[in-house]
Amino acid sequence: VGISSGYSDTNTLQQGRDLLAMIASLRSGDGLRAIAPSGTVTKGLAAADAVRGIKAPGGLPVLLFGNSRGTMASGWAMTMNFDKSCTYDLPEITCAPAVGDRTIKGAMLLAEFSSGPGYVMDKPSEEDEERGLGKDRPLFIAGSQVEHNIVFFPSSAILAGTSKWPAAFFARGLWDYAASLQGTMDSYRRVKGLKELVVVRAPHPYEVWPADEQKRVQDRLIAFAKGTIQ
Secondary structure, three states: OOOOOOOOOOOHHHHHHHHHHHHHHHHHOOOOEEEOOOOOEEEHHHHHHHHHOOOOOOOOOEEEEEEOHHHHHHHHHHHHHHOEEEOOOOOOOOEEEOOOOOOEEEEEEEOOOOOOHHHOOOOOOHHHHHOOOHHHHHHHHHHHHHHHOOOOOOOOHHHHHHHHOOEEEEEEEOOOOOOOHHHHHHHHHHOOOEEEEEEEOOOOOHHHOOHHHHHHHHHHHHHHHHHHHO
């Protein structure tokens, strides 16, 4: 869920920061330890080389991946790396320039939330209503940020910066309760680089998609990853 301190596991904005910090540590070795099967412990840059299996000071190519809530963390990481980094989870919101890590080549998102609250269905499903969200998700987003300084569901900030992403893969169920197909299409259209959208006749959770459809999506993910890196 994250490597930073805190009392909540639902601050997806902070989880995005954690992802960027982990990627950076795999190059610098800062704060990194690695334990081999033999029990040997290495630290710092030696640990980074051991984990990656290669000495590459410039950093190996990275693709961020997420499923459901994981797409929020990956989406925030992409936003902070390519668009701008804002403190939406603090009482005073300030924005810094994009991190600009050039090793990050794109994102692969399954059952994603990239489009934000503007694409919540006007008639939520029973599942969404049972979770206490439904039409009130934008109010939930604002309230949790203002009252608790927690960012769970993304605002429109991810969507606003999607056009700066170098590549993106989207896979989702056609009757996904979490976000509308129109929202995914909007995110997809904004990506100017390599992109792909795969839809499945299924609901939100990837885990309940038919086995043959899971396999189809996996094959497309691998092909997309190879195409992006190469």
